[in-house]
Amino acid sequence: MKKFLTLVCVSALGGALTLGAYKQFFEDSSTPKPIENQSSASIFPVNLTTSVNGGTNVDFTTAADKTVHSVVHVKNTTLSKGYTSFEDLFFGRPQQQEQIGTGSGVIISPDGYIITNNHVIDGAQSIEITTNDNKTYDAELIGTDPNTDIALLKIEANGPLKYTTFGDSNSVRIGEWVLAVGNPFNLNSTVTAGIISAKSRDLSGRNTQSFIQTDAAVNPGNSGGALVNINGELIGINTAISSQTGSYIGYSFAVPSNIARKVVEDLMEFGNVQNGILGVIGGELNGKKAREYNVDQTEGFYVTDVQTGTGAESAGIQKGDIIQRIDGVTISKFSDLKGFLNTKSPEDQVEVDILRNGIPQSLMVTLEKLTSIDIPIIGVLQEPTREALDSLDIDYGLQVSELSETHRKDWESDGVSEGSFVTEINDVKINSINDAQRALEKYSNKVLRIALVKNNGEKVVYRFR
Secondary structure, three states: OHHHHHHHHHHHHHHHHHHHHHHHHHHOOOOOOOEEOOOOOOEEOOOOOOEEOOOEEOOHHHHHHHHHOOEEEEEEEEEEEEOOOHHHHHHOOOEEEEEEEEEEEEEOOOOOEEEEEHHHHOOOOEEEEEOOOOOEEEOEEEEEEOOOOEEEEEOOOOOOOOOOOEOOHHHOOOOOEEEEEEOHHHOOOEEEEEEEEEEEEOOOOOOOOOEEEEOOOOOOOOOOOEEEOOOOOEEEEEEEEEOOOOOOOOEEEEEEHHHHHHHHHHHHHOOOOOOEEOOEEEEEOOHHHHHHHOOOOOOOEEEEEEOOOOHHHHHOOOOOOEEEEEOOEEOOOHHHHHHHHOOOOOOOEEEEEEEEOOEEEEEEEEOEEOOEEEEOOOEEEEOOOHHHHHHOOOOOOEEEEEEOOOOHHHHHHOOOOOOOEEEEEOOEEOOOHHHHHHHHHOOOOOOOEEEEEOOOOOEEEEEOO
């Protein structure tokens, strides 16, 4: 009997301890609790309501309602030849096949101009637009800029269309709420929310990009869609995701609206993008570079050289200057400078704040158009006149204005001289300086292939190892 009572008591005690432990470690931990100050036992409430702009509660419904009706579904159709059966392959009878690609776009004017990504419509034989009210239109391709991955389309509607207005992407702040609107996986009018995670992101590692980074969910099909602030203003065009699986895992990237708007305006007015250059050569500062250059700044753009005849030289920018701001925009790294200049045109005047020998100065610089590019293997290429193109009966290309001194004899022995035209570099058709830069970036500034038209009209292709 004693043993039995002892066993009952031990069991009861064990049960009480188990129940107490469960209450302490499982039930209590799953219940939200206010933050307590251990020293004074004061309770500080946690405000779970996010506030923006002086305490106004965030309301995404207005921004979403403004945007979903202006974001469209983009379908591109590409025709290709392939073999659909072994018999076709055996007898050499390729069949024409349709390949369908989809993405998103944003209506930016009531008369039907639509902005999207270049990669969404690249190579398309036909483009079809479906609006949020399920109306379909055939779209005309107005122009593209592969460097920024922006394309401009146009549709003809019976009346004015709902559209999204551009916001100022320079003024967006890290931590600011944003919405991504698009058609992921062909699911029309999908809205996701997030914050600005970072600005001036360069994903290429070659200082050629300047993206807005967000944590709003973006998936395949969102490309070309809208990134808007809580006022429904367009601050970016969703373009890329960082993923090992092909789907969203936490970060997405958008072309800033100021860059996209500049590209669109140039495509409408000139047919290509007109970039203004500052005329400086250098790189971003960090701890290692600061020691190398013997400066005490770890942020900014360090000028290692100034190009002759440019606005930077005329304004008095010198080697060793550190560019810290342009028009009030902080320049902490190269992508800040690249992103800002992508929003400017030739002949624009900008205020450049520099640090020279520790003394701050402010200089006014007039940006200029980049009209030539030096490619060491062949020489200096420049944008030609229409008459020069017509003289050789070609529609595009850059003209050789000066052969490379290192390789001059080799070129001249093969009949290539000043005045010849370079029409392709690394299999990229060359219409402009931007195209030449993009072709060089394809293989880390290496030239593997050049297509030329000689002064006598002969077309030749050179390959290099």
